[in-house]
Amino acid sequence: MTLTRDGIAYRVARDLPDGSYVNLGLGIPTLVSVYLPPDREIFIHSENGILGVGPMAPRGHEDPDLVNASKEYITLLPGSSLFDHALSFTMIRGGHITHSVIGAIEVAANGDLANWRIPGQKVPGVGGAMDLAFGVPNIYVAMNHVTNKGQPKILTACTCPLTAPGCVKRIYTDMALIEVTPAGLVLREVAPGLAPSAVEEATAAPLKVADDCREMDLPLAFNGVELRR
Amino acid sequence: MIDKAVATCSEAVAPVFDGATIMFGGFGDPGVPGRLIEALRQHGATNLVVVHNGAGAGDFALGGLILDGRIRKLIASFPNNAGASAFRDRYLKGEIELELVPQGTLVERIRAAGAGLGGFYTPTAAGTELAAGKETRVINGRAYVFEAPLHADFAFIKGYRGDRLGNLAYRGAMRNFNPVMATAAKVVIAEVEELVPVGALSPEEIHTPGIFIDRVVRIDRHPRLFEPPKEGSAK
Numbered sequence: 001m002t003l004t005r006d007g008i009a010y011r012v013a014r015d016l017p018d019g020s021y022v023n024l025g026l027g028i029p030t031l032v033s034v035y036l037p038p039d040r041e042i043f044i045h046s047e048n049g050i051l052g053v054g055p056m057a058p059r060g061h062e063d064p065d066l067v068n069a070s071k072e073y074i075t076l077l078p079g080s081s082l083f084d085h086a087l088s089f090t091m092i093r094g095g096h097i098t099h100s101v102i103g104a105i106e107v108a109a110n111g112d113l114a115n116w117r118i119p120g121q122k123v124p125g126v127g128g129a130m131d132l133a134f135g136v137p138n139i140y141v142a143m144n145h146v147t148n149k150g151q152p153k154i155l156t157a158c159t160c161p162l163t164a165p166g167c168v169k170r171i172y173t174d175m176a177l178i179e180v181t182p183a184g185l186v187l188r189e190v191a192p193g194l195a196p197s198a199v200e201e202a203t204a205a206p207l208k209v210a211d212d213c214r215e216m217d218l219p220l221a222f223n224g225v226e227l228r229r
Numbered sequence: 230m231i232d233k234a235v236a237t238c239s240e241a242v243a244p245v246f247d248g249a250t251i252m253f254g255g256f257g258d259p260g261v262p263g264r265l266i267e268a269l270r271q272h273g274a275t276n277l278v279v280v281h282n283g284a285g286a287g288d289f290a291l292g293g294l295i296l297d298g299r300i301r302k303l304i305a306s307f308p309n310n311a312g313a314s315a316f317r318d319r320y321l322k323g324e325i326e327l328e329l330v331p332q333g334t335l336v337e338r339i340r341a342a343g344a345g346l347g348g349f350y351t352p353t354a355a356g357t358e359l360a361a362g363k364e365t366r367v368i369n370g371r372a373y374v375f376e377a378p379l380h381a382d383f384a385f386i387k388g389y390r391g392d393r394l395g396n397l398a399y400r401g402a403m404r405n406f407n408p409v410m411a412t413a414a415k416v417v418i419a420e421v422e423e424l425v426p427v428g429a430l431s432p433e434e435i436h437t438p439g440i441f442i443d444r445v446v447r448i449d450r451h452p453r454l455f456e457p458p459k460e461g462s463a464k
Contacts, residue, residue: 047332048256048257049256049404049405050402063401064259064401064454064456065259065389065400065402065403066402067257067258067259067402071258071311082401082402084404084405084406084407084409084436085404085406085409086336086337086340086408089333089336089337092333093351093353121309122320122321123308123316123321124308124309124327124329125305125307125308125309125310125329126330126331126359127306127307127331128306128332128333129331130334130354130359131332131334131353134352134354134355135333135352135353161357161358162357162358163357
């Protein structure tokens with residue numbers, strides 16, 4: 001069994017502590033906001049100057065001056081604040097944002113992250129990816145374990161241009177939760193029913209299976225959305 | 230008496246000259262000075278260097294200027310934003326130069342210029358290809374990259390409400406690059422949706438003090454940047 005995109009987001013959300021300030025990247029990371037545990041106060045940051053991003057605005061109630069970093073119309077939660085880009089990146093680069101959940105093209109065994117430039121991409125764009133990767137203390141990658149073509153994305157060394165060296169703390173995929181430690185990659189959890197050896201086969205870097213490695217604790221579905229299949 | 234209000238956008242952008250460096254505020258649609266940029270298209274100045282987070286969208290505002298072949302160089306963090314087809318076409322033909330800057334470094338370079346600083350050291354990009362050729366320095370055991378201030382001849386910014394002194398208040402996520410760019414150009418031109426009497430904006434609600442603004446023009450929001458909710462409506 002493996003996790004769906006929503007399943008990966010659900011699993012990441014379990015690990016965001018009460019009182020955290022979190023920036024969510026595009027793709028799977030954006031879904032994390034749907035699964036935040038309701039008993040925790042967690043503030044979502046958007047690089048364009050918002051702390052306390054709420055759910056998407058309902059159709060017909062969009063505020064044209066309120067978008068998130070993906071240019072989607074959003075709402076604000078009680079206690080939210082609005083500010084300019086300089087203050088927003090002070091929060092990021094200054095280490096005040098506690099967690100960044102981001103997608104990756106490749107992650108290396110030493111925590112190197114490549115997520116800003118896809119091979120063959122003709123027009124480059126970096127946005128806030130490097131500021132996040134260099135500034136935020138807890139970089140959690142949320143991605144599929146292998147590419148669409150079945151190639152491993154967790155490697156001994158990145159082949160794509162780096163976003164930042166040695167920044168990734170944890171990797172959440174459809175197959176596993178892997179921790180990046182000074183001694184290398186440690187397999188902490190596997191998708192329910194998946195053998196650690198299956199994760200090792202899909203990983204192109206040495207993987208130490210933790211003594212207490214266990215199956216992930218997540219339901220089959222949440223609010224009607226499939227989390228694993 | 231200080232009166233920075235001008236009647237029309239074409240009057241407001243009249244001083245722009247060929248070869249000028251211009252900053253455009255905005256991130257996505259909020260805070261984009263769309264009327265001023267459209268007036269610049271009519272004005273005709275060319276060979277421009279533009280500083281903006283993205284590369285515009287479609288044939289509107291910055292997208293239109295690029296389509297018209299008026300931009301020599303773009304300094305941006307995310308020029309591959311959805312809809313930036315004009316930039317993509319010209320970039321792939323080698324008709325426009327790109328200086329790619331990480332977003333936090335971009336705004337801080339602008340801030341440094343406005344604050345009279347000679348640059349700064351940032352950890353962002355150290356050891357990556359975006360730091361190639363730049364001075365690096367190890368401070369307290371960590372590698373930092375030197376980044377120079379980014380000045381401009383003009384800044385086009387957008388406020389929500391403003392007065393003849395140039396005091397501005399923004400709403401929602403309109404602030405983004407605007408208050409910072411307002412500090413970093415020789416001539417700063419603001420478009421606002423409401424021009425109010427002096428004193429109507431309380432001191433606490435002024436985000437950009439008028440000292441930074443040279444010209445302010447009242448505009449009707451461009452239909453491409455659709456209408457804000459009416460006063461008193463549910464937020």
